Amino acid sequence: MTRRTEISNSRRLTIATCQFPVSADIRANGAFVRRLMREAARRGAELVHFSEAALSGYAGSQFDSFRRYPWEVLDDETRRVRDLAAELRLWTILGSTHRQRQGKPLNSLYLIAPTGRAVKRYDKCFLMPRDCRHYSPGRRLATHTLNGIKFGLLICFDFRFPEIWREYLKRRCRLIFLSSYLAAPKPSPVMESVAPATMATRASENVFWLVANNTSGERPWCGSRVLRPDGSVACQAPAGRPAVLVHTIDLAEDAKLYNPIGRLALRVARGERPWAEQDT
Numbered sequence: 667m668t669r670r671t672e673i674s675n676s677r678r679l680t681i682a683t684c685q686f687p688v689s690a691d692i693r694a695n696g697a698f699v700r701r702l703m704r705e706a707a708r709r710g711a712e713l714v715h716f717s718e719a720a721l722s723g724y725a726g727s728q729f730d731s732f733r734r735y736p737w738e739v740l741d742d743e744t745r746r747v748r749d750l751a752a753e754l755r756l757w758t759i760l761g762s763t764h765r766q767r768q769g770k771p772l773n774s775l776y777l778i779a780p781t782g783r784a785v786k787r788y789d790k791c792f793l794m795p796r797d798c799r800h801y802s803p804g805r806r807l808a809t810h811t812l813n814g815i816k817f818g819l820l821i822c823f824d825f826r827f828p829e830i831w832r833e834y835l836k837r838r839c840r841l842i843f844l845s846s847y848l849a850a851p852k853p854s855p856v857m858e859s860v861a862p863a864t865m866a867t868r869a870s871e872n873v874f875w876l877v878a879n880n881t882s883g884e885r886p887w888c889g890s891r892v893l894r895p896d897g898s899v900a901c902q903a904p905a906g907r908p909a910v911l912v913h914t915i916d917l918a919e920d921a922k923l924y925n926p927i928g929r930l931a932l933r934v935a936r937g938e939r940p941w942a943e944q945d946t
Contacts, residue, residue: 675814677917679841682706683715685890686908687883688847690728692736695721696743700750702910703758709912713757713812717881718790718822718847719773721747722763725800727847727884732800737765744776752782757812759819761845763801764789770802775819775845777810786810788819792827809837815917817841822848825864831872832935840895841875841915842868849884857887870897873931875915882907896923 684702688695699721706714718724722740725732744762751758758778763771764787773793777786789804790797807830808819818834818841825844834842848861869876876893880886882905891902892913903909 677814678914679713679813679815680711680912680914681713681715681877681892682709682711682910682912683843683877683879683890683892683903684908684910685717685880685882685886685903686720688717688720688723688728688881689883690723692722692739692743695723696746698908699747699760702908703747703750703754703756705910706912707754707756709910711756711912713759715759715843715877715879716761716845717879718761718845719763720761720845720881722761724773724847725763725771726796727849732763732771748778748782748784751778751780755780759843759845761821766802770800772804773797773801773821774804775808775821775843777808777819786819788821790821790824791830792823794823797823807833807837809834809839815841815915817843820844822846825861825868825878828868828871831868831874835872835874835932835935839874840917841877844876844878846878846880848880848888849886851884853885854887861887862891865891866893866897866899869893869895871927871931872935873920873925873927875917877913877915880905882909894923895920896925898923 686698760776764774773790775788776784779785786808788808791804793803816839818839865878873895879890886905889903889905892900901913903911
């Protein structure tokens with residue numbers, strides 16, 4: 667295997683997506699994250715991926731507001747995760763909260779390199795109404811290329827909006843990492859059906875590999891999963907308990923999949939339309 671700090675053009679990437687019961691206890695979240703990072707590294711992962719707000723906890727779900735929030739604890743736990751990423755030489759996508767000098771915090775994903783440095787940050791663009799009480803929306807997308815595979819980052823409610831996925835397609839991404847908190851205190855039969863179906867649709871209509879992570883806390887609507895570019899499930903974790911799901915994304919597999927969309931999806935994303943501008 668290529669060393670995790672080196673650049674490869676193999677177009678293969680072994681990922682681990684990790685689920686655990688995210689809570690308001692930042693120290694407990696940090697302990698979970700580091701334990702699962704070590705397990706992912708032992709199992710050969712080059713990149714490890716976590717849920718929405720995995721380290722910080724999710725405002726409006728685990729705690730009521732950011733008033734008296736222990737930012738110093740979050741800063742310390744973030745440093746410990748970054749140090750471990752460097753020790754393990756492991757790329758890490760960490761869900762957390764980013765504090766701004768002005769305005770509400772951002773619901774964020776940090777892409778941490780095997781040096782321990784955060785090289786990219788994605789801030790959740792589409793906020794649910796309750797999220798707007800606690801967070802500011804993000805304003806830009808985030809992409810990175812690893813082992814010759816260009817990928818993008820998204821968070822939870824973003825999966826409802828096809829426009830943002832098309833933007834990543836226009837940027838020539840082949841892989842999306844989606845971090846979510848798809849759970850509630852009570853069962854939701856509708857979302858238990860709709861959430862996985864929507865993920866499969868987004869993967870297939872854009873010809874993306876999709877690594878979709880979810881918390882295992884409360885009553886999750888689905889377990890974490892890896893979807894192929896045809897929308898089929900490559901592997902999935904059981905909902906409701908901690909797990910490390912390891913899979914090798916191999917772009918060479920794409921040619922073997924049923925794919926009637928192909929390059930047409932990219933042309934449509936760039937504005938091509940088969941219909942006339944006016945009705946007949």
